Amino acid sequence: MSSWLTKIVPSIMRSERKDRRTNVPEGLWRKCPKCDSVLYRPELEKHLNVCPKCDHHMRLSARKRLTVFLDADSTQEIAAELEPTDRLKFKDSKKYKDRLAAAQKETQEKDALVVMQGTLNGLPVVACAFEFNFMGGSMGAIVGERFVRAANLALEKQIPFVCFAASGGARMQEALFSLMQMAKTSAALEKLKQAGVPFISVMTDPVFGGVSASLAMLGDLNIAEPNALIGFAGPRVIEQTVREKLPEGFQRSEFLLEHGALDMIVHRHELRAKIGGILRKLTHAPELATEEFLSKETNEETTEALPEPPKDF
Amino acid sequence: MNPNFLEFEQPIAELEAKIEELRLVGDDNQLNISEEIERLQEKSTKLTEQIFSNLTAWQVSQLSRHPQRPYTLDYIRLIFSDFDEIHGDRHFADDAAIVGGIARLEGQPVMIIGHQKGRDVKEKVRRNFGMPRPEGYRKALRLMQMAERFKLPILTFIDTPGAYPGVDAEERGQSEAIAFNLAVMSRLQTPIISTVIGEGGSGGALAIGVCDELMMLQYSTYSVISPEGCASILWKSAERAADAAAAMGITAERLQELGFVDALIDEPLGGAHRSPERMADNIRQALGQSLARLQALDTEVLLEQRYQRLMRFGAPEAA
Numbered sequence A: 001m002s003s004w005l006t007k008i009v010p011s012i013m014r015s016e017r018k019d020r021r022t023n024v025p026e027g028l029w030r031k032c033p034k035c036d037s038v039l040y041r042p043e044l045e046k047h048l049n050v051c052p053k054c055d056h057h058m059r060l061s062a063r064k065r066l067t068v069f070l071d072a073d074s075t076q077e078i079a080a081e082l083e084p085t086d087r088l089k090f091k092d093s094k095k096y097k098d099r100l101a102a103a104q105k106e107t108q109e110k111d112a113l114v115v116m117q118g119t120l121n122g123l124p125v126v127a128c129a130f131e132f133n134f135m136g137g138s139m140g141a142i143v144g145e146r147f148v149r150a151a152n153l154a155l156e157k158q159i160p161f162v163c164f165a166a167s168g169g170a171r172m173q174e175a176l177f178s179l180m181q182m183a184k185t186s187a188a189l190e191k192l193k194q195a196g197v198p199f200i201s202v203m204t205d206p207v208f209g210g211v212s213a214s215l216a217m218l219g220d221l222n223i224a225e226p227n228a229l230i231g232f233a234g235p236r237v238i239e240q241t242v243r244e245k246l247p248e249g250f251q252r253s254e255f256l257l258e259h260g261a262l263d264m265i266v267h268r269h270e271l272r273a274k275i276g277g278i279l280r281k282l283t284h285a286p287e288l289a290t291e292e293f294l295s296k297e298t299n300e301e302t303t304e305a306l307p308e309p310p311k312d313f
Numbered sequence B: 001m002n003p004n005f006l007e008f009e010q011p012i013a014e015l016e017a018k019i020e021e022l023r024l025v026g027d028d029n030q031l032n033i034s035e036e037i038e039r040l041q042e043k044s045t046k047l048t049e050q051i052f053s054n055l056t057a058w059q060v061s062q063l064s065r066h067p068q069r070p071y072t073l074d075y076i077r078l079i080f081s082d083f084d085e086i087h088g089d090r091h092f093a094d095d096a097a098i099v100g101g102i103a104r105l106e107g108q109p110v111m112i113i114g115h116q117k118g119r120d121v122k123e124k125v126r127r128n129f130g131m132p133r134p135e136g137y138r139k140a141l142r143l144m145q146m147a148e149r150f151k152l153p154i155l156t157f158i159d160t161p162g163a164y165p166g167v168d169a170e171e172r173g174q175s176e177a178i179a180f181n182l183a184v185m186s187r188l189q190t191p192i193i194s195t196v197i198g199e200g201g202s203g204g205a206l207a208i209g210v211c212d213e214l215m216m217l218q219y220s221t222y223s224v225i226s227p228e229g230c231a232s233i234l235w236k237s238a239e240r241a242a243d244a245a246a247a248m249g250i251t252a253e254r255l256q257e258l259g260f261v262d263a264l265i266d267e268p269l270g271g272a273h274r275s276p277e278r279m280a281d282n283i284r285q286a287l288g289q290s291l292a293r294l295q296a297l298d299t300e301v302l303l304e305q306r307y308q309r310l311m312r313f314g315a316p317e318a319a
Helices: A004-008 A010-018 A041-046 A062-069 A096-107 A141-157 A172-195 A235-242 A253-258 A268-282 B007-024 B030-052 B057-064 B072-079 B121-126 B134-149 B167-171 B174-185 B202-206 B227-235 B238-248 B252-257 B276-295 B299-312
Strands: A029-031 A038-040 A076-078 A113-120 A123-130 A161-167 A199-207 A221-224 B081-085 B098-105 B108-115 B154-160 B192-201 B213-217 B221-223 B263-265
Touching (some): A038 A041, A062 A123, A062 A161, A113 A141, A113 A268, A141 A161, A172 B221, A172 B227, B007 B030, B007 B057, B057 B238, B072 B098, B098 B134, B098 B276, B108 B134, B134 B154, B134 B174, B192 B202, B213 B276
Parallel strands (some): A123 A161
Antiparallel strands (some): A029 A038, A076 A113, B081 B098
16 A cells, blocks of 8 residues: 555545445545455445455445435435534534534534435335444434434324334433433334334444444344444443353354344345335335336446556555 | 441541440440530431532442342332242253243232342342343243233342353343343333332343333442443443443432433432341332322323333433
8 A cells, every 4th residue: 555546545445444434525446345356436335335356345325325225306304404413512533513613624524424305216204324424323302303203203193114224222422311312212103103104214334332222123124235234232342251262153044044033134225115115015105116126226237338546455 | 447337438438437436335424425425426327418418420339239139029028919930941950040920009909020139148149139130031921921910010129240141041032031121121011110229231121111100219339331341342441330320320429310211219318238227218108109090091101101111211302
């Protein structure tokens, strides 16, 4: 990495190495953290951040996630007006207020959950997605409140609710306000359950702590993307507690499926069709013709020739 | 250093040691010595009052984990009668980190569920330091659903560092076990009163803590993460636990100001462990009052209030 390229795309390489800041805006090339293939960024984006070479699922922003999941032009954002506040005047090495401002600037989101109402192959749904780049997708009061409003909307309209989780857990800077969001979101979901309104939880890399131990595990169906890290306690905490090496594949989607915690693992490109089909069955909606199932993003073959990656990337 | 006293209590420990010494030599000049003992005891009480009138969040945190602090089974013995312990989740195992069973409170049958820590090394290990595994939460759920069937109010006692972070716990679905309890407790058709008697450690505490009324002992804590855990993540050093404790506002008093706590139960001077009997009396009284309030409500009203109580937490303030 001591070439001309370092000067052009230094931020990408550094961020990939440390596995932070996955959404570096600049740079035409990106290396797959799993198979090291050098990927043409527009091509990668077309594949919804799934490596075309090895199928590794990289993170996807909340807004992009919902835009590709819901039918084009069907979406309406919910509870966007809610903004986080610093009730505790929390300060560690930085002020919480400053951390919020930095996260808002970086992600262009007000907080770590985006909620939209729309249709999925014509079926009305409410969907929400966690923005991992916003303070690790952590759940504070606004995330909880938005989630509850989303659930309440689904309940009121009797339409399915889908959540894409990606979160490190509770937001420490909001202390007990944050912890109580676990109970608050779970109580809202229980109302849906009692009313027979479907809730599908999709877990994407990663889902831990307070989010895993509340809303994410409460789906009528718990679905995960391949190879996502999912658990209650983080692997490092467990390693320190039990003082032994963790088993291969521990806390990966496949591990959870094997242990009975998940209903299925679904490739990102098939989520839209799969969840659409499930929800149509659960709500007794008529079956769709096969071609309508296929989502526009995944079915396009690349026609144009791709540029060659630089040699020493 | 006297292990029965925390670091900030050492001046009290020194006085107490002096009193003890005087008692041992108490045979000659009895009169003078007993006067001296009395004087020192008064001084010790004053000193304790002084030190305890101005505790930091970190000091309260240490008190909440004091090795001699009464645990759930101590309170069950002191507050209730006719306790029958019920074991196991009927699926996998009996988790000793959570105890539960039916008993009577002033004659009235109730369901009790609580975290249980161990006193000596062997017992600590058996109780897994009060850190439940999924089967513990599933046992709790089973008892709560049983309480609902038989119309028994549920009284939970919270005292855990957190849910156990281990490979086996993850394999058996720690997250799911906690989440499921949160959901079901929100609509159980019987009153639920939760009392934090020591450490309220995060999701592992909340999993038996969704309630109609939350009570906290004066020197108990409730937090989203331990002060040490928070410090090592946000300050990059567990040494800054005192700062983290203060920043998160984990003490009963602070949490009452923030609107989370329905009743704060006073502790005897120097903390619950100085007089478990008096502590138990205070808890019994608070439980009785809370139960009377809740049992006066129709189930529908009770459940609506419980739901609205949860919805209030962190809700945007009305303009």
